[in-house]
Amino acid sequence: MEQQREQERPATAKEIRRWRRYLADERAEAAVYRDLAGRRSGEEREILLALADAEGRHEAHWRRLLGDQVGQPRRGALRTRFLGFLARRFGSVFVLALAQRAEARSPYDADADATDTMAADERIHEEVVRGLAARGRQRLAGTFRAAVFGINDGLVSNLALVLGIGATGVPATTILFTGIAGLLAGALSMGAGEYVSVRSQRELLEASTPIPASRNVLSHLDLAANELTLVYRAQGMSPETAEIHAREVLRTVAIATGPVDVKSSGGLAPAVDDHEAIGTGIGAATSSFCFFASGAILPVLPYLFGFEGITAVIIAAVLVGLALLATGAIVGLLSGGPPWRRAIRQLIIGFGAAGVTYLLGLLFGTSIA
Structure with missing residues (x-):
């Protein structure tokens, strides 16, 4: 044409x-x-x-x-x-x-x-x-998830805390120490929670993984009874498919010189195993702690450098806003979605939560006065 x-x-x-x-x-x-x-x-x-x-x-x-x-x-x-x-x-x-x-x-x-x-x-x-x-993305799923959500939680929660306390009219030093306390409390809580979560997932996976000793008894199975079919039926195979797969495994055992896995092998092997995708408990906890802290420190920076009042509030909001845009864009990019749409959504959610807390702080401060 x-x-x-x-x-x-x-x-x-x-x-x-x-x-x-x-x-x-x-x-x-x-x-x-x-x-x-x-x-x-x-x-x-x-x-x-x-x-x-x-x-x-x-x-x-x-x-x-x-x-x-x-x-x-x-x-x-x-x-x-x-x-x-x-x-x-x-x-x-x-x-x-x-x-x-x-x-x-x-x-x-x-x-x-x-x-x-x-x-x-x-x-x-x-x-x-x-x-x-x-x-x-599978390789990043565990530790990266903890990192991204850790920094977002740190940004939003500590900005909300700092703005809410600041709106009550307390001195700048009180806001500073409140922000630091919120940083440490949140980072420790995030790290501990992530460690428990990842460890629990790994333990569940380990409980579902065949033990190595099961491989060593395959050669002693009764070919007629073929108890191995029950393993594959328990894993979700139909009786006919389980029978065929079990006979293939037992035939392999007859000529194998090493251990044979009893897990079903439908399709291609995954590029990354489930344990690797989840990550380690220590890795996830450390990432969660560090990234929550790195996010939570941003709203505190203006007060660390001596700013007060509305100036400190504006600087904190700008710093957190830029960070929310960056993390939202990264998440959108890695998920295959439009980066800027995810970035704007992240910004709106974060500022929405902080804005509500700030208004409540103003109301609470006025009530006390």
């Missing part, structure tokens, strides 16, 4: 500019995937290199349309170049999450000069990158 139109009339200057921009973006995106592949190995590396090759095919399409109008190589869009910078320096799940968002913003669906195959490629690329990012 594009070549036919090209034969009918020459491309306009606007079309040439758009095609050159697409060409530059495809080059930059291919470079991002190659940079990410350079920091990985095995299957992930192969997948990322395949994505880079696909972007190369898209690049060739725009080259064909441009012909001798390709011109000098252009730089890609700012967000794509920033993505490439992060890929070269870090190569983390944050970069994959950004790449997922970039693929989701592809303009090819609405552009008549892009083929249907290219538009479909971009949609599939989004799902491929989503799958790669999901592995990193």
Whole structure:
């Protein structure tokens, strides 16, 4: 379709500019995937290199349309170049999450000069990158969850505490020490609660994991009775599937030189086990304590530096607002949602809670007076 139109009339200057921009973006995106592949190995590396090759095919399409109008190589869009910078320096799940968002913003669906195959490629690329990012999100799920929610709790709860106490008209030193006490109490409470929560989850997982000694008795099972089928039926398999799977395991035992796992193996093995996804109790507690404290210190900073009254309130609100925007954007990015929408939502919720407390403090202070 594009070549036919090209034969009918020459491309306009606007079309040439758009095609050159697409060409530059495809080059930059291919470079991002190659940079990410350079920091990985095995299957992930192969997948990322395949994505880079696909972007190369898209690049060739725009080259064909441009012909001798390709011109000098252009730089890609700012967000794509920033993505490439992060890929070269870090190569983390944050970069994959950004790449997922970039693929989701592809303009090819609405552009008549892009083929249907290219538009479909971009949609599939989004799902491929989503799958790669999901592995990193699993690894971050435990400790990162404690960190993000810890800092948010610290920001909101201590801002509400400081504003509420400040609105009653007490001296600045009282507000300062109240804020520090709230920081320590909240951080210790968060750390202890996170430790208990993660330890409980790990203990539940351990209770559901087959013990190693079960593997050693497989060779002594009665093949006719085949008690192993009961294990798989208890795990949710149908009687027929459990029977087939049990016979496969027992046949493996007959030739195996080492222990054989009795767990069911439906589908591919997960990239990250459940224990790793949850994290450790100490790690989660430490992260929760430190991040709650780092969030809770921000509303106290103006009073630490000697500010008082409405000036201290405004500075505290601005600091907390910026931090809420940042954490909300990070959570939105990692969850695959719109970062700024999550950031604004976080800001509204945080300021809403603090505002209510401030109004109650004003009311309480007026009542006492």
